[in-house]
Amino acid sequence: MTIERNARLREVQSWGDLFRFTIEAPAMGQEARPGQFVMVKVSDGAFPLLRRPLGIHDANAGGIELFFKVAGQGTGILSQKKSGDRLDIIGPLGKGFTISAATKGKKVYLVGGGRGIAPLYFLARELVKAGTRPFVLYGGRCRTDIPLRDRFEKSGIEFLCSTDDGSFGFAGLVTELAAIELAKAKPAMIYACGPDPMMKALASLAAKHDVPAEFSLESIMGCGIGACWGCVHRIRNGKGNGWVKICEEGPVFPGERILWP
Amino acid sequence: MTIERNARLREVQSWGDLFRFTIEAPAMGQEARPGQFVMVKVSDGAFPLLRRPLGIHDANAGGIELFFKVAGQGTGILSQKKSGDRLDIIGPLGKGFTISAATKGKKVYLVGGGRGIAPLYFLARELVKAGTRPFVLYGGRCRTDIPLRDRFEKSGIEFLCSTDDGSFGFAGLVTELAAIELAKAKPAMIYACGPDPMMKALASLAAKHDVPAEFSLESIMGCGIGACWGCVHRIRNGKGNGWVKICEEGPVFPGERILWP
Amino acid sequence: MAVTAKTIDLSVDLGFLGLRNPVLTASGTFGYGLEFEPYLDLEKLGGIVVKGLFYKPREGNPPPRLVETASGLINAIGLQGVGVEAFVAKVLPKLRSIGTPIIVNVCGADEDEYAAVVEYLDKQEGIAGYELNISCPNVKKEGLCPALSPQPTFDLVKRIKAASRRPLITKLSPNVTSIVEIAQAAEEAGTDAVALVNTFLAMAIDLETRRPKLGNVYGGLSGPAIKPIALRMVHQVASRLEVPVIGMGGIMTGTDALEFLVAGASAVEVGTASFVDPDAAARIVDEIRRWCEAHGVAAVRDIIGTLKTT
Amino acid sequence: MAVTAKTIDLSVDLGFLGLRNPVLTASGTFGYGLEFEPYLDLEKLGGIVVKGLFYKPREGNPPPRLVETASGLINAIGLQGVGVEAFVAKVLPKLRSIGTPIIVNVCGADEDEYAAVVEYLDKQEGIAGYELNISCPNVKKEGLCPALSPQPTFDLVKRIKAASRRPLITKLSPNVTSIVEIAQAAEEAGTDAVALVNTFLAMAIDLETRRPKLGNVYGGLSGPAIKPIALRMVHQVASRLEVPVIGMGGIMTGTDALEFLVAGASAVEVGTASFVDPDAAARIVDEIRRWCEAHGVAAVRDIIGTLKTT
Numbered sequence A, B: 001m002t003i004e005r006n007a008r009l010r011e012v013q014s015w016g017d018l019f020r021f022t023i024e025a026p027a028m029g030q031e032a033r034p035g036q037f038v039m040v041k042v043s044d045g046a047f048p049l050l051r052r053p054l055g056i057h058d059a060n061a062g063g064i065e066l067f068f069k070v071a072g073q074g075t076g077i078l079s080q081k082k083s084g085d086r087l088d089i090i091g092p093l094g095k096g097f098t099i100s101a102a103t104k105g106k107k108v109y110l111v112g113g114g115r116g117i118a119p120l121y122f123l124a125r126e127l128v129k130a131g132t133r134p135f136v137l138y139g140g141r142c143r144t145d146i147p148l149r150d151r152f153e154k155s156g157i158e159f160l161c162s163t164d165d166g167s168f169g170f171a172g173l174v175t176e177l178a179a180i181e182l183a184k185a186k187p188a189m190i191y192a193c194g195p196d197p198m199m200k201a202l203a204s205l206a207a208k209h210d211v212p213a214e215f216s217l218e219s220i221m222g223c224g225i226g227a228c229w230g231c232v233h234r235i236r237n238g239k240g241n242g243w244v245k246i247c248e249e250g251p252v253f254p255g256e257r258i259l260w261p
Numbered sequence C, D: 001m002a003v004t005a006k007t008i009d010l011s012v013d014l015g016f017l018g019l020r021n022p023v024l025t026a027s028g029t030f031g032y033g034l035e036f037e038p039y040l041d042l043e044k045l046g047g048i049v050v051k052g053l054f055y056k057p058r059e060g061n062p063p064p065r066l067v068e069t070a071s072g073l074i075n076a077i078g079l080q081g082v083g084v085e086a087f088v089a090k091v092l093p094k095l096r097s098i099g100t101p102i103i104v105n106v107c108g109a110d111e112d113e114y115a116a117v118v119e120y121l122d123k124q125e126g127i128a129g130y131e132l133n134i135s136c137p138n139v140k141k142e143g144l145c146p147a148l149s150p151q152p153t154f155d156l157v158k159r160i161k162a163a164s165r166r167p168l169i170t171k172l173s174p175n176v177t178s179i180v181e182i183a184q185a186a187e188e189a190g191t192d193a194v195a196l197v198n199t200f201l202a203m204a205i206d207l208e209t210r211r212p213k214l215g216n217v218y219g220g221l222s223g224p225a226i227k228p229i230a231l232r233m234v235h236q237v238a239s240r241l242e243v244p245v246i247g248m249g250g251i252m253t254g255t256d257a258l259e260f261l262v263a264g265a266s267a268v269e270v271g272t273a274s275f276v277d278p279d280a281a282a283r284i285v286d287e288i289r290r291w292c293e294a295h296g297v298a299a300v301r302d303i304i305g306t307l308k309t310t
């Protein structure tokens, strides 16, 4: 966990309102695990005030990558940064996905909707390293909403795409695609990240097929480090159902612990 | 008076914390008179909230020029604009310097301290056009504080420089230089812009030598258009000494009407 | 019938006064109105609330009178103004010809001065109503301002309502423990509407000189910084009062204005925004119209008070 | 002797407690302190005020609990927390070992709960004092919060002061007509210091859904937006009270902190800034030291209350 006040933005790639940043931050890159996130400062002034949480899209000894969608003012300002600019980042934060020895040699499904694909690329790469076989189901609204297909293609990771409008791959929701694939073959594990309704549907699919699943949750975050209690989600604890801090105990939780709104 | 929402910044020149902007704004350029000013928006967000007043440094059919010093956050943000960027400007505003037929053929003194030189270049050019002979006394803290010497040089306008530290021209305050020159020859008029103490000293010099003088005053401005009553200065009216709006009745006032703080 | 920019009905009804749209200008931020003629079409506005008017001309406070803060502006103008006689002689004739309701923000150093202002103005035509600025410090009562407690508010509103033939809007101060209590006092005293909020008492310090940044030490905070507090107060008051509420505080965009309507305001006033963009109020009217179009809202009045809190 | 970074004396004295420097962390914005260990040296701080503690564990409010506004943050956490027993068992032992004064922000749903918290904590060592969060809504008295009127403030402070062996700081709400009146009530009841301000009651609306942006509808506004109002209140209170004042509200930098000291605060608390920069409080200590050095101020306490208003 480091504060990197002066991380150099090495490369910016963009597709419409989707952006990929390659950032020089060696300490962070070496520590990062898939599913963890960083808190990025978007402005020097008091507006926007808070940092923005972004998942770690990839990491290596030289730094980290982010993949984000412009959702509002903060990500809008961020998207205007140019290669060579400096970023102020805290991370890696939170607890990531579980890469368990039990799935070694087996196939697992990674389901990402929209910007939710961000952490799954890193996860897929690490799963491959650990000897697990990732199969990525990558959904978006339309063809231009799923620009990472090339990247998965090149990295040799098995994947299928879906688009709501049928402009590329399976025509329909990624959860429908997942249902079809689950009916074909039962994976050892499901990992997912995306909008709440998508993950909720996937959670019941996973339960139905009796497949363990992990979900990366989102929330507005005040601090990202467990101090403000702003990022809570209803999570089953030992004792009951409490408001649990996503930034600290998550953002990844096993499906059976999450109470969907 | 126009709102130019999308004026193209054609050229940026800078010397340390001093900047010259050349801006495409034909309507404004054609209307502008020396001593008038514009209100410039420095940020899109709510911080800084208010526009910043800047004098018109030069104007022609193509647009206007500004010359400013980074004094704080607003001018700091402004100074980071690049050629090609768009500016949101209102102007020309206020009442400028008097160019009177009475000074035709005669010599007049223009005394500028620091960033106060900004409107005097435009004034000098217009005076020349009107057949008056401007003599510019241009003072700064040090050599790098008076970068417009080249410009006056090239334009053939007679001028003398002073620096507080003696690194260029007369060593001392520009008011001391003015006192020397006033002792040598009495001009038909004095025009001045600069810090309050400088103008105050000059006002008493002018009164002593019985030379009519005009001063461009500064104030924090809320609106620049006479609506907020935020920019007042004590000015002698017909009836008495009132708080008068600088943006509307000024920023230029004859010396005998100004009550210095 | 499809909702289009042309068919959208932006009018709102304050009961005592119909407005072509819900956007008024806030007192003290739009001069006497005419200053803005070069920048916008004054006939596009729902109404113009002019600068606070005392009976006598006022000097105002020594400068500096303004200081910018994070997303805010503190002013200590001190209600400098020309007084009611000059207003009637020089400003009103021009204002009257615009065809937009003119509301006069009424000030007074004590109850008598407030009454004198409305009595004088009552003799003039071309004024749609008064906005009673109850935040003026009372010179007779140790500088206490009626806006801060219910009884003085009640007394002042009652007196001015009785003294005048025109609709009365009482403008509330946010510097109170319970703005609902003050609003209710104004309502009981017969006000036709309430307007809120006025500015928040605030200060700024110049660390280098260790002096206040304002000549008057304290001033009033306005702008986007105060919007969340203003919105809460408007919601509280609108949920409890019968008379219409005019909301304001940091409105910079059509979205901001619509949020105040959703919170329960029947109209809004645009203040500090007019300093930043002299045409802000007219732009906000356009932005409201476009939002209604995009959302199929045929009449903007239908969204007033529609906040769902459960 | 020249003033250098090394010789500058940053210590301040609250009378009942000496601090190595005037920078504390504000309750609810610094967790239980330990969350920040990776980011700064906790021993660099003047003091740590921990998150508000009820006797019992608290659930808090449904999300969303946070919303950003122009230069501000509204929170409606609802004082979720572990309760005093878990605090003493799990957190306090670690906190105690840091060597920085620990102040516990004390909450209660009624007077009895407040008293129960301090009585329980009084049995523990390693606590420098209590900060009484009088802004908690009183469950017995129709949700009324003692912070809003003098008498309930007086009663609560008196009871807690009597119940406890430790210094008591009363933390005031800014949502009042006269914060001086409330501060004086606390002083008369025997508080050892006052801290101000807590957050401003505020709201934000999502225009698209026409719902409040916070699960709890209303929340508390903090951050740079409120600084000018907080500074005014600190100045007012410090000019009228004998006991020391701890100032806060939107402090992001050393300059902000020094302005509060100049206005009369004997120490400051850093709140929302710690969310933006977890090491903000430590950075502010450094910035204060550098300012003192640059301005030849040998002891920071010499600038407390030095605002020149004439």
Ligand SMILES: Cc1cc2nc3c(=O)[nH]c(=O)nc-3n(C[C@H](O)[C@H](O)[C@H](O)COP(=O)(O)OP(=O)(O)OC[C@H]3O[C@@H](n4cnc5c(N)ncnc54)[C@H](O)[C@@H]3O)c2cc1C
Pocket: A037, A048, A052, A053, A054, A055, A056, A067, A068, A069, A070, A071, A072, A073, A074, A075, A076, A115, A118, A119, A217, A218, A219, A220, A221, A251
């Ligand atoms: C752990 C975590 C990891 C994330 N990883 C990524 C990622 O890799 N790529 C990516 O594109 N996005 C990611 N997000 C979402 C991202 O943080 C938000 O889109 C961003 O904060 C919005 O900020 P803004 O200023 O652009 O939008 P705002 O103007 O603040 O808000 C726009 C909309 O987004 C909502 N929103 C604001 N903050 C958040 C938030 N923190 N989470 C979810 N919704 C929010 C608002 O309620 C509003 O509806 C992640 C969020 C979390 C919590």
Ligand SMILES: Cc1cc2nc3c(=O)[nH]c(=O)nc-3n(C[C@H](O)[C@H](O)[C@H](O)COP(=O)(O)OP(=O)(O)OC[C@H]3O[C@@H](n4cnc5c(N)ncnc54)[C@H](O)[C@@H]3O)c2cc1C
Pocket: B037, B048, B052, B053, B054, B055, B056, B067, B068, B069, B070, B071, B072, B073, B074, B075, B076, B115, B118, B119, B217, B218, B219, B220, B221, B251
């Ligand atoms: C009619 C007029 C014409 C001007 N022309 C020029 C010009 O041509 N070139 C130039 O460099 N400057 C000019 N100024 C001054 C310029 O407006 C200020 O330097 C600028 O507004 C400071 O903004 P800031 O955000 O950078 O500084 P801030 O951070 O706002 O303030 C920095 C310091 O400047 C003071 N200040 C703020 N606003 C003003 C203001 N409007 N006038 C004077 N002091 C202020 C503050 O009190 C503070 O001490 C002019 C001012 C006026 C009123």
Ligand SMILES: Cc1cc2nc3c(=O)[nH]c(=O)nc-3n(C[C@H](O)[C@H](O)[C@H](O)COP(=O)(O)O)c2cc1C
Pocket: B228, C026, C027, C028, C029, C051, C052, C053, C073, C075, C077, C079, C105, C133, C171, C197, C198, C199, C221, C222, C223, C224, C226, C248, C249, C250, C251, C269, C270, C271, C272, C273
């Ligand atoms: C410079 C200035 C002058 C003001 N003068 C008056 C006034 O004369 N009478 C009044 O009732 N309110 C006055 N106000 C308050 C505004 O009308 C409005 O209530 C307040 O600024 C909040 O709205 P805003 O945030 O949109 O500016 C003034 C505000 C400013 C900024």
Ligand SMILES: Cc1cc2nc3c(=O)[nH]c(=O)nc-3n(C[C@H](O)[C@H](O)[C@H](O)COP(=O)(O)O)c2cc1C
Pocket: A228, D026, D027, D028, D029, D051, D052, D053, D073, D075, D077, D079, D105, D133, D171, D197, D198, D199, D221, D222, D223, D224, D226, D248, D249, D250, D251, D269, D270, D271, D272, D273
């Ligand atoms: C998320 C959050 C939680 C808070 N919790 C508490 C609390 O438990 N007790 C308390 O007295 N104040 C609490 N506060 C108020 C702060 O301590 C402080 O008074 C306020 O935020 C103003 O300071 P700032 O602008 O520096 O944040 C909280 C503030 C925030 C933002």
Ligand code: FES
Pocket: A220, A221, A222, A223, A224, A225, A226, A227, A228, A229, A230, A231, A232, A245, A246, A247, A248
């Ligand atoms: S974001 Fe602050 S506790 Fe999780």
Ligand code: FES
Pocket: B220, B221, B222, B223, B224, B225, B226, B227, B228, B229, B230, B231, B232, B245, B246, B247, B248
């Ligand atoms: S700046 Fe607003 S009246 Fe002059």
